[in-house]
Amino acid sequence: MSKKVVVLGEAREGALRNVSFEAIAAAKKVAGGGEIVGLLFGDAVQSLGEEMIKYGADRVITVEHPHLKHYTSDGFGQAFMAVYEQEKPEAIVFGHTALGKDLSPKIASKLDSGLVSDVTAIEGEGDDAVYIRPIYSGKAFEKVKNKEGLLFISVRPNNIAPLEKDDSRSGDVSSVSVDITNLRSVISEVVRKSTEGVDLSEAKVVVAGGRGVKSAEGFAPLEELANLLGGAVGASRGACDADYCDYSLQIGQTGKVVTPDLYIAAGISGAIQHMAGMSNSKVIVAINKDPEANIFKVADYGIVGDLFEVIPMMIEEIKKIKTN
Amino acid sequence: MNIYALVKRTFDTEERIAVSNGKIVEDGAEFIINPYDEYAIEEAIQVRDEHGGEVTVITIGDEEAEKQLRTALAMGADKAVLINTEDDLDEMDEFTAAKIIAEYLKDKNADLILAGNVAIDGGSGQVGPRVAELLAINYVTTITNLEIDGTSVKIIRDVEGDSETIETSLPLLVTAQQGLNEPRYPSLPGIMKAKKKPLEELELDDLDLDEDDVEAKTETIEVYLPPQKAAGRVLEGDLSDQVKELVDLLNKEAKVL
Known part of the structure; x- marks a missing residue:
C-alpha cells in the first residue's frame, strides 16, 4: 500500500540543509509510490519550497510566523500539528539533526506513535520497509519494523543519498497560517561556535586532530587541508580536554557521530571512545607517529609519520591535482 | 524542590560487542550507568544542594538495575525507584519506557526532571522529551548549563556545536549534554550510606498499567555486527x-x- 509522507525540511542560514534532500529520498522509499509533501517552518521559508520539489517532493506546505524564526519545540510543534491535522499523512520523515532529535519524540508522543530514530539505511519499500540503525555507538546495527499505525522515522545525515536534482519538476508551494502562541522557551541568545561554512555532521570530508596536534595553533594545517577539500575540522576528546579546540568539534561516543566519505585522523591514537564517532566513515586515513596506534586498525590507508610533515605535503599534492 | 533523575543501566560500549541468535551477548559484560545519565544525576544533586529538596532516581529494568541505582544513591541521590518489568514485558521500545515513567511521575508534582540526552546503547534519545510531552511540561535537550532562580530557569544548550541561551520556567524536563558538569565518584561513606537509603520496587500493576497499555510500537527484527x-x-x-x-x-x- 502506498503511503502519503510528510518530510520536514530544515533551513540553515537561508538555505536548505542537505539532510532535507536525503529525507525526501528516504520518504520516496517509505511512500511506495505515495505522495510526498515537504514542510518548511520559519519566518521566511516560502522561497525554499521549490528546491524541495526539485529534489523529489510533490508539493510543499510552508508555515511562516515571526515566532518560528528560531526553533522551539512548542513553536515547531504547533506548526507541525496544524499541518498534520490538515494533511493526515501515513508517514513522517525528519532529519536526525539537533532539531529533529528535539522535536520528533514530542510529535511521536503527541500522536501516540512509534519512532525509529537515526536511520542510516532502508531495505524494501512501503509497508515492507525495514529500517536499519546503528546501536551501541555504531558497534552493531539493528533492523527495526514499525508494527502498525503511523510510521515515523528520522534519518542520520550523510547516509541516504539524495535523489538527483531535477530542475524540470514543478509542484504547488502553499502556505498555511498558524497562530503560534504560548512558547514556554524563549531563546535570548545564539552563539555560533561552529567553524564557518561546512557543518561537521554533514561534511563529506572531515580532518580530525588529536593530542598529537599539540596546541590550538597546531590545528592550522588541518584547517587548511579541510578548506581545500571543502570539509570540516573535527577533534578527539583528548584534543578538546587539552583545550586545543572547542568541544563543539569533538567526535566520539560523547560528541558528534560523523560518517563522511573521507575521514583523515591526524595525531589521533584511536581510543574506543573516538572510534564510536567515526568508524562508519567510508574511507579512513590515519596519520600517526606511533605505528602501534589503534587507529591503524580501522584505517583504509595509513602513514606512520609526523602530521606536521605529512599534512603540508598532502596539501601540496592535492593542490597539484586540483589545478590539473 | 522535587527533583527526579531518569537513569538507564547500559552495556559499557567500551566492551567488545558480540552477537548470538540475533541478540547482543550480555554474559560477563560490564554494565554501567549510561554516561549521559551520570551528568543528570550530578546536576540533580547540585541543584538540590543549592536549592534544597530531594533527588529521586528512577529506572526501568530487572533486579540487576538495582546496582546502578545504588551507585546513584552513593553519589548522593536520596531515594531510588526501580520499575521492574521483567515478569511483564519481553519487548519494549521508547514509547513503552516513556509511558511507564510518565505514569509513575504523573502525580508526583516534579519541579525538575533530568535525564541523559541519549543512551549509548539504543541511542535514540527519545524518552526524555516523550516523558515531558506526556506530563504536559516543557523540556530542553542537550543542556550544558543550568541556573535556577525561584521558578525561573536559564539554560545554555548545545545545538550541533552552537550554543543557545534559553529562558524558561519550572516545572521542566532537561536532558544533559557532556560539559554540563563533572560527575563525582561515589565516596566510601557515600557507598555505606547508600545501602540504607530507600529503594522502592514497583511493577506495572502498581502503576495500574496493563501490558497492552505499553505495548511497543516498533519491533527489532535483527541485530548484527557491521562487516x-x-x-x-x-x-x-x-x-x-x-x-x-x-x-x-x-x-x-x-x-x-
Whole structure:
C-alpha cells in the first residue's frame, strides 16, 4: 500500500540543509509510490519550497510566523500539528539533526506513535520497509519494523543519498497560517561556535586532530587541508580536554557521530571512545607517529609519520591535482 | 524542590560487542550507568544542594538495575525507584519506557526532571522529551548549563556545536549534554550510606498499567555486527613518496577527492 509522507525540511542560514534532500529520498522509499509533501517552518521559508520539489517532493506546505524564526519545540510543534491535522499523512520523515532529535519524540508522543530514530539505511519499500540503525555507538546495527499505525522515522545525515536534482519538476508551494502562541522557551541568545561554512555532521570530508596536534595553533594545517577539500575540522576528546579546540568539534561516543566519505585522523591514537564517532566513515586515513596506534586498525590507508610533515605535503599534492 | 533523575543501566560500549541468535551477548559484560545519565544525576544533586529538596532516581529494568541505582544513591541521590518489568514485558521500545515513567511521575508534582540526552546503547534519545510531552511540561535537550532562580530557569544548550541561551520556567524536563558538569565518584561513606537509603520496587500493576497499555510500537527484527573491515594499508617508503601515493590512492582508488 502506498503511503502519503510528510518530510520536514530544515533551513540553515537561508538555505536548505542537505539532510532535507536525503529525507525526501528516504520518504520516496517509505511512500511506495505515495505522495510526498515537504514542510518548511520559519519566518521566511516560502522561497525554499521549490528546491524541495526539485529534489523529489510533490508539493510543499510552508508555515511562516515571526515566532518560528528560531526553533522551539512548542513553536515547531504547533506548526507541525496544524499541518498534520490538515494533511493526515501515513508517514513522517525528519532529519536526525539537533532539531529533529528535539522535536520528533514530542510529535511521536503527541500522536501516540512509534519512532525509529537515526536511520542510516532502508531495505524494501512501503509497508515492507525495514529500517536499519546503528546501536551501541555504531558497534552493531539493528533492523527495526514499525508494527502498525503511523510510521515515523528520522534519518542520520550523510547516509541516504539524495535523489538527483531535477530542475524540470514543478509542484504547488502553499502556505498555511498558524497562530503560534504560548512558547514556554524563549531563546535570548545564539552563539555560533561552529567553524564557518561546512557543518561537521554533514561534511563529506572531515580532518580530525588529536593530542598529537599539540596546541590550538597546531590545528592550522588541518584547517587548511579541510578548506581545500571543502570539509570540516573535527577533534578527539583528548584534543578538546587539552583545550586545543572547542568541544563543539569533538567526535566520539560523547560528541558528534560523523560518517563522511573521507575521514583523515591526524595525531589521533584511536581510543574506543573516538572510534564510536567515526568508524562508519567510508574511507579512513590515519596519520600517526606511533605505528602501534589503534587507529591503524580501522584505517583504509595509513602513514606512520609526523602530521606536521605529512599534512603540508598532502596539501601540496592535492593542490597539484586540483589545478590539473 | 522535587527533583527526579531518569537513569538507564547500559552495556559499557567500551566492551567488545558480540552477537548470538540475533541478540547482543550480555554474559560477563560490564554494565554501567549510561554516561549521559551520570551528568543528570550530578546536576540533580547540585541543584538540590543549592536549592534544597530531594533527588529521586528512577529506572526501568530487572533486579540487576538495582546496582546502578545504588551507585546513584552513593553519589548522593536520596531515594531510588526501580520499575521492574521483567515478569511483564519481553519487548519494549521508547514509547513503552516513556509511558511507564510518565505514569509513575504523573502525580508526583516534579519541579525538575533530568535525564541523559541519549543512551549509548539504543541511542535514540527519545524518552526524555516523550516523558515531558506526556506530563504536559516543557523540556530542553542537550543542556550544558543550568541556573535556577525561584521558578525561573536559564539554560545554555548545545545545538550541533552552537550554543543557545534559553529562558524558561519550572516545572521542566532537561536532558544533559557532556560539559554540563563533572560527575563525582561515589565516596566510601557515600557507598555505606547508600545501602540504607530507600529503594522502592514497583511493577506495572502498581502503576495500574496493563501490558497492552505499553505495548511497543516498533519491533527489532535483527541485530548484527557491521562487516569486518579488511585490514588497511600502511604505506611504506620515503615520506614524500608515501604522501604522493596516498593522494593518488584517494584520488583514483577511493575516489574521494
